[in-house]
Amino acid sequence: MKLLVCVSKTPETTAKISFSDNNSTFNEAGVQFIMNPYDEWYALVRALELKEAAGGTVTIINVGPAANDTVIRKGLAIGADDAIRVDSEPKSALFVAKQIAEVAKAENYDAIFLGKETIDYNGSEVGAMLAELLDVPYISFGSHLEMNGNVATIARDIEGGVEVAEVETPFVVSSSKGMAEQRIPNMRGIMMAKRKPLKVVPAVECEDFATVVSYSMPAAKSEVKMLDPENMDELVRLLHEEAKVL
Amino acid sequence: MQANGKGNGLATHSKGAKEDRFQGHDYYNIDELLEDDHLLARDAVRTWVKQEVSPIIEDYANRAECPTHLFKGLAEIGAFGPSLPTKYGCGGMDEIAYGIIMQELERGDSGIRSMASVQGSLVMYPIYRFASEEQKMKYLPKLASGELIGCFGLTEPDHGSNPSGMVTNIKDDGDAYILNGAKMWITNSPVADLAVVWAKDEEGVIRGMVVETGTKGFTTPEIHGKWSLRASITGELVFEDVRVPKENVFPEIRGLKGPLSCLSKARYGIAWGAIGAAMDCYDSALRYSQERVQFGKPIGQFQLTQKKLAEMITEITKAQLLAWRLGTLANVGKATPAQISMAKRNNVHMALEIAREARQIHGGMGITNEYPVMRHMMNLETVLTYEGTHDIHLLITGMDVTGFNAFK
Numbered sequence: 299m300k301l302l303v304c305v306s307k308t309p310e311t312t313a314k315i316s317f318s319d320n321n322s323t324f325n326e327a328g329v330q331f332i333m334n335p336y337d338e339w340y341a342l343v344r345a346l347e348l349k350e351a352a353g354g355t356v357t358i359i360n361v362g363p364a365a366n367d368t369v370i371r372k373g374l375a376i377g378a379d380d381a382i383r384v385d386s387e388p389k390s391a392l393f394v395a396k397q398i399a400e401v402a403k404a405e406n407y408d409a410i411f412l413g414k415e416t417i418d419y420n421g422s423e424v425g426a427m428l429a430e431l432l433d434v435p436y437i438s439f440g441s442h443l444e445m446n447g448n449v450a451t452i453a454r455d456i457e458g459g460v461e462v463a464e465v466e467t468p469f470v471v472s473s474s475k476g477m478a479e480q481r482i483p484n485m486r487g488i489m490m491a492k493r494k495p496l497k498v499v500p501a502v503e504c505e506d507f508a509t510v511v512s513y514s515m516p517a518a519k520s521e522v523k524m525l526d527p528e529n530m531d532e533l534v535r536l537l538h539e540e541a542k543v544l
Numbered sequence: 545m546q547a548n549g550k551g552n553g554l555a556t557h558s559k560g561a562k563e564d565r566f567q568g569h570d571y572y573n574i575d576e577l578l579e580d581d582h583l584l585a586r587d588a589v590r591t592w593v594k595q596e597v598s599p600i601i602e603d604y605a606n607r608a609e610c611p612t613h614l615f616k617g618l619a620e621i622g623a624f625g626p627s628l629p630t631k632y633g634c635g636g637m638d639e640i641a642y643g644i645i646m647q648e649l650e651r652g653d654s655g656i657r658s659m660a661s662v663q664g665s666l667v668m669y670p671i672y673r674f675a676s677e678e679q680k681m682k683y684l685p686k687l688a689s690g691e692l693i694g695c696f697g698l699t700e701p702d703h704g705s706n707p708s709g710m711v712t713n714i715k716d717d718g719d720a721y722i723l724n725g726a727k728m729w730i731t732n733s734p735v736a737d738l739a740v741v742w743a744k745d746e747e748g749v750i751r752g753m754v755v756e757t758g759t760k761g762f763t764t765p766e767i768h769g770k771w772s773l774r775a776s777i778t779g780e781l782v783f784e785d786v787r788v789p790k791e792n793v794f795p796e797i798r799g800l801k802g803p804l805s806c807l808s809k810a811r812y813g814i815a816w817g818a819i820g821a822a823m824d825c826y827d828s829a830l831r832y833s834q835e836r837v838q839f840g841k842p843i844g845q846f847q848l849t850q851k852k853l854a855e856m857i858t859e860i861t862k863a864q865l866l867a868w869r870l871g872t873l874a875n876v877g878k879a880t881p882a883q884i885s886m887a888k889r890n891n892v893h894m895a896l897e898i899a900r901e902a903r904q905i906h907g908g909m910g911i912t913n914e915y916p917v918m919r920h921m922m923n924l925e926t927v928l929t930y931e932g933t934h935d936i937h938l939l940i941t942g943m944d945v946t947g948f949n950a951f952k
Contacts, residue, residue: 312567332587368580375584482592485622485635485645488584 299354299445299467301345302405303378304398304412304424306334306388307362307369311417321512333369335480336413336473338376343478345411346377348445354408355379361388361397367496374491375483381494386501395427396504402432408467409450414439414474422472429470437463441476564598566590566651566827571861574868578640585626585641589648592621597652601775602913605653608770610777612735614656619690623649623660625668632672632684639874643816643867651820654923655776661817662731663687665810667694670740674752674794674802683738683754695736695764697727697781698803704729705936705951708800712743712783714751714793721745721793723755723786729930733764733779741781742803752802753793761786772926774919808881811931812874815887816867818927819860821920822895825902826856828915832906843905852901859898863891882944889937896924 309315310330318325345356358373360366361384370381384397402410410432415422422438429436441460442453448467453460455474483491525533538544568590575583596617604611618624627642628634635641642664650657668687671680686692703709712725723743733739738756745751755762761784770778794802830853833844843849870887873879899921903910910917928934939951 312565368583371580372584372587375588480591482595482621483584483588484620485585485588485626485637485641486630488581488588488622489630489636491584492581 299348299352299408300406301349301354301356302398302402302407302410303337303342303345303356303358303373304410304428305337305342305358305360305369305373306413306416307331307360307366308334308416308418315515317513317515321514322510324513331365331369333372334413334416334418336415336417338373338413339480340473340475340477341411341413341471342373342376342378343481344443344473345409346481347478348409348443352445357382357405357407359384359398359401361386361394361501363387364498370496371488371491372483374494374496375487376481377483377487379494381496383496383498384501385498389504390506390508391421391423392427392507393501393504395424395431397501398424398428399431400502401499402428406468408448410468410470412470412472414472425470425472432468432470435465435469437465437469437471439474440471441474443471443473443477564594565831566594566598566824569823569826569857569860570864571857572865574861574864577868578644581637582641582644585637586644586648588621589623589645590651592617593648593652593656597649597656601653601656602916602919605655605774605919606913608768608774610655610659610735610775612777615659615690615693615735618649618656618660618663619688622688623664624688624690625664625672625684628664628668628672628684628688632680633688634668634684638871639812639879640868640871643813643871646813646817647820647823647867649820650817651824653775653919654817654821654927655773657813657817657820658731658773658776661810661813662696663694665813666696666806667738667740669809670696670752670794670802670806671754673805674797675754676791676795679754679791692737693732693735695730695732695739695781696806697730697733697739697741698807699727699729701726701728705933707742707803708750710742710744710750712741714743714745714753714788716746717787720787720789721753723753723783723788725783727781729767730764730779730781731773731776733781734766734777736764739764739781740806741783749798750800750802751793752797753788755781755783755786755788755792759786759788770926772922772924774922804881807931808879808884811884811888812870812879814927814931815863815870815884815891818888818891818895818924819863819867821924821927822856822860822863822891822898825895825899825917825920826853826860828917829853829856829902829905832909832915836907849905852905856898856901859894863894866890880944882940885932885937885940885944888932889934889941892924892927893934896921896928899924 310332313329316325349356356378357380358378359382360370388394412425426436437452439454440452441455444451450465453462622635626635626637630636671683698707700710714721714723738754741755742752763782764779766779833849834842836843866887870879902917906915943949
């Protein structure tokens with residue numbers, strides 16, 4: 299099978315978040331970046347498992363600047379065969395989907411994997427846009443995937459249960475928890491990754507339909523109030539008047 | 545920005561104690577001096593430690609039991625001999641990568657780092673350096689994969705800082721040597737499959753050899769009652785008329801420079817490893833100082849707490865620079881034994897002092913296993929002494945700068 303895995307770079311989960319340029323730009327200074335865990339732990343690892351079971355290749359693709367190469371190398375260290383980086387800032391979900399579609403059109407992948415969302419912008423948009431641009435089926439939030447010939451059986455968690463779908467290749471699937479287990483790259487993999495091909499291609503034009511005006515932080519959590527366990531009246535009053543849950 | 549709702553520094557003490565919330569500290573942007581593979585190696589080992597070591601280490605240390613199941617995991621991530629060539633199943637990485645791996649393992653526990661540094665620096669490295677090609681192919685791939693576990697015998701009950709006084713000896717007996725004597729304080733010995741042993745031949749010259757456990761007359765009794773490195777297994781090597789085939793004796797190397805070159809490798813790793821222990825103590829103390837409230841404010845707002853924390857990160861930063869520079873020298877074969885002595889001595893002492901200060905910041909909680917600090921502190925008492933004591937390393941520096949040997 300010829301598989302493509304889309305990977306994003308996201309801030310590390312404990313990064314301190316701040317904005318600049320009148321709150322319109324995420325301030326990257328001092329922020330540590332990682333591969334988006336949904337892309338790494340689930341999409342990439344499931345693709346590698348399929349390759350290990352049935353043969354084939356796993357290519358990873360990222361839309362981003364040269365600074366993203368560390369994240370890409372990690373994907374190669376975990377086991378991908380080669381990588382493509384579209385050399386441009388990932389301006390929007392549509393921009394990213396368009397870039398990946400341009401590469402994918404020429405390569406005829408059997409399946410394209412990506413995480414269900416990135417842990418920074420939580421958009422869950424690229425997969426659907428990519429499938430639409432390629433005119434192939436899209437299954438979102440896959441938590442289990444089995445291949446039988448050219449037919450994939452994909453389970454996806456839905457409210458209160460599980461939906462199971464069948465889809466023929468080629469398709470796009472976004473991956474959630476359950477799809478696979480995190481793999482830690484070993485030292486040999488890290489060294490081999492240095493020699494695996496990483497092709498850099500230029501971006502294609504893409505119209506922006508929306509621009510970000512501003513970001514804001516969530517309201518700070520209020521302080522915890524400690525009450526004497528005997529003072530039930532005060533607890534009821536606070537729940538009623540301040541928390542407004544009664 | 546949180547995938548899992550954790551890590552915002554707002555968790556309560558009881559929750560924080562069980563969850564490994566460690567974050568690296570890089571006050572001088574030393575990461576910019578590192579290559580991608582160094583950063584990837586650090587990330588991989590840190591993740592492995594958080595998954596495999598942190599959840600169990602307090603329990604194993606408390607029970608003074610070695611988590612021997614971790615040998616397999618250490619092998620899988622490539623922590624055994626990472627800087628040896630890939631043709632022997634090793635990583636082919638540089639010395640900085642090796643140092644960073646040791647740092648991250650010791651961030652988890654000095655005992656876990658010891659498991660890896662003995663296997664890599666004291667067993668695989670001498671076999672790689674001194675053994676015949678046949679022996680290399682026989683042992684190194686299996687040591688790298690964890691199929692075989694090794695240990696290293698130099699120190700004797702009566703000869704610690706003065707290894708040249710060793711009494712363990714070999715006598716020629718046709719196709720083999722007959723080995724007699726005893727070695728002490730041997731990490732991994734009770735679980736090892738083989739030992740790299742140093743002994744004097746009939747001319748009194750120190751020779752190195754591989755001795756497989758299970759050979760008649762070779763026993764490895766365990767040493768009990770340690771208050772330090774409790775998650776690492778330590779024992780003796782006792783040889784009573786043990787026949788060692790001549791092909792197991794390293795063909796060329798003679799004298800103390802053989803074992804000392806291995807110790808230089810291990811000490812180099814310890815210079816990095818100690819930074820890991822120090823960072824874990826600092827990281828825990830910093831978080832505790834931001835969460836623990838006394839007199840109506842976090843204790844991190846008090847000047848005496850800030851003094852401790854500021855001095856800690858200053859010392860960690862200096863140690864990081866020392867290790868990084870030593871690593872760049874080691875990568876081109878220019879790190880001298882005396883330079884390694886300086887870094888080992890400085891960084892281990894730095895880590896022990898930080899563990900003590902961090903213990904104070906944690907107050908009473910600092911003496912419990914809810915926090916990693918006291919475990920690190922007790923471990924570091926060993927690290928201060930093994931692989932060349934704190935005092936001997938000082939005298940090595942003294943000899944290097946004055947030209948006078950003060951320990952003979």
